[in-house]
Amino acid sequence: MPYFLQLCLRRLIPILAVLAVWSLIAWGVHAFRGVDFPTARQTGERLWALLNSAPLAGSTLWLHIQESLQRWLAGFSIAAVSGVSFGLLAGGVPWFATITTGIPQVLLMIPGLAWIPVAILLFGIGEPATVFMIAVASFAPIAISVAHGIRGVDVYLIRAAQMMGAGHWTLFFQVLLPAALPSIISGLRIGLGTGWRVLVAAEMVVGTGTGLGYSIIQARWSLDYPAAFACIGVICAIGLVAERLVLYPLEQKTTARWTATLERS
Known part of the structure; x- marks a missing residue:
């Protein structure tokens, strides 16, 4: 064949x-x-109508997708910057690791939806609450993965660099950071998926009238189940594109390149 x-x-x-x-x-x-x-055919027909600007919860499907992606990007960006920074400090600075031991692990145990009352008390109903939930849920897996990546760097690489006269900054940027890059990308990949799941749930509860999660809950109340299934399909498609076409190939290339570098050295 x-x-x-x-x-x-x-x-x-x-x-x-x-x-x-x-x-x-x-x-x-x-x-x-x-x-x-709803059958697959009914869902497909409803999705086609929505893609051709049929109204859904007072807006078009394209607007709902745009609003969800903006919230996802905002929350994930906050989590990525804070999580990578925290992980680098926890993995490379002993005293910082000592005083922050257990914080990411504790946060990791808290389900994303459990942050709803905290988000509402801090920000009320609206956009900031949704972004907060995405950021706080995505932070923990990123921070843990980055910290483990820094701590897992081969000690012989570090000693070899020090014997060649590498200072603290050179050691960090030319040895520790490149060696931990696969773990950093892996953590970002996990955090991205976590943020996407939390986004949809948050939009159902603390949304502002737009978004894929908001559309699903509104379709449920109006008994428009084909539209709800169509939104679920869009959510899956966006998640798969981000996961399989962007982050997964990047992780594979980074791992392969670093492995090849180690073999040559």
């Missing part, structure tokens, strides 16, 4: 399996509960 055909089959079979299971669930819910469960 030609390679191209094999590749197409590997891509199509999971999609066909999902559609088959979806159809069975829709049939079963309708048969045993008497409830109209």
Whole structure:
């Protein structure tokens, strides 16, 4: 069998399996509960209408996507800067690691939705509360991964650099940071996915009238379940694009390049 055909089959079979299971669930819910469960065709038709500017919760789907992406980027940017900075300090400065031991681990144990009352008390209902929830939920995995990456640098690399006369800044920027880069990217990848999940949930509770999460909850109240399923599909698509087409290849290239560098050295 030609390679191209094999590749197409590997891509199509999971999609066909999902559609088959979806159809069975829709049939079963309708048969045993008497409830109209949106089929894949109904969802696709509703998604097509939404992509062609049909109204959804008072706005277009494109506006909801734009607003969600802006909140996601804002919250994740805050988490990335603070998480990487914290991880670099915790991994490279012993006294800082001592006084902050356990903080990221504690934050990691708190579900994203548990921050809702804190966000409302601090910022009220609106945009800042949503951004806060994304940032605080994404911070912990980034900080932990970066700190572990710095601490995990081969001690022989550090000693070799010191024997060659490397100062603190040279050691940090030319040895520690490049060696920890795969862990940093891995932490950012996890934090990005965490922030995306929290964003959708936050928009359902503390949103300002736009966003994919807000659209889902409004579609539920209006019984427009095909629209809700269409929004879920858009959420999955955006998450997969960010994960598989951006961060995952970057992580793979970084890991391969650093491994090759170590092998040459």
